[in-house]
Amino acid sequence: MNDLQLCIQVIMAGVFFCLAIGFDLSKERIPNWLCLIAIFAGFTINSYFAQLDGLLVAFIGFTAAFVLLFPTFVLKILGAGDIKLMMGIGAIMGPTLLLWSILYAIVAGSVTSIILVAWRTGFRGVKITAKRYWDCFYLRTYFKPEQGEAAGQKVPYAPALALGWLWACSINPQINHLYTSISQSYF
Numbered sequence: 001m002n003d004l005q006l007c008i009q010v011i012m013a014g015v016f017f018c019l020a021i022g023f024d025l026s027k028e029r030i031p032n033w034l035c036l037i038a039i040f041a042g043f044t045i046n047s048y049f050a051q052l053d054g055l056l057v058a059f060i061g062f063t064a065a066f067v068l069l070f071p072t073f074v075l076k077i078l079g080a081g082d083i084k085l086m087m088g089i090g091a092i093m094g095p096t097l098l099l100w101s102i103l104y105a106i107v108a109g110s111v112t113s114i115i116l117v118a119w120r121t122g123f124r125g126v127k128i129t130a131k132r133y134w135d136c137f138y139l140r141t142y143f144k145p146e147q148g149e150a151a152g153q154k155v156p157y158a159p160a161l162a163l164g165w166l167w168a169c170s171i172n173p174q175i176n177h178l179y180t181s182i183s184q185s186y187f
Helices: 003-027 032-074 080-093 095-139 158-170 173-186
Strands: none
Touching (some): 003 080, 003 158, 032 080, 032 095, 080 158, 095 158, 158 173
């Protein structure tokens, strides 16, 4: 993979993540058109620079995202837009960076989810959730979350996915080499 291709891929993925975060935070959904453009761009850029090998890398990244994340949709952990966005990122960046991005997004998601839920509900919502969990545990029965409770909140996951991707990029040797060569050339 050459530096120009990698630079284009990182910029494209960053732009798609920024747009997805904006939509996810404001409208609580990631539009299909954005995901489709990301998928198409991934297949296009990889096949342009690496022909059939690039097409194969894009396909494997695209498929890996679907296979790994579809169960989270079935279990209602992630929304369809999050999965389609990561299918586009997988097509753009390939399977290796996608896998690391997902792993780091799980860690980032636990932090961002707590922050977003605490911001929305305040201490009172977190306190009500903690009490309900205790009651569920102590009485050995399930109680549904109340309105205004932290556990009942729908949390946008695009920020966590983007943070996971940034984290994966920050430790990727190829991206670090690209960043070093660009910073030495221009700064």
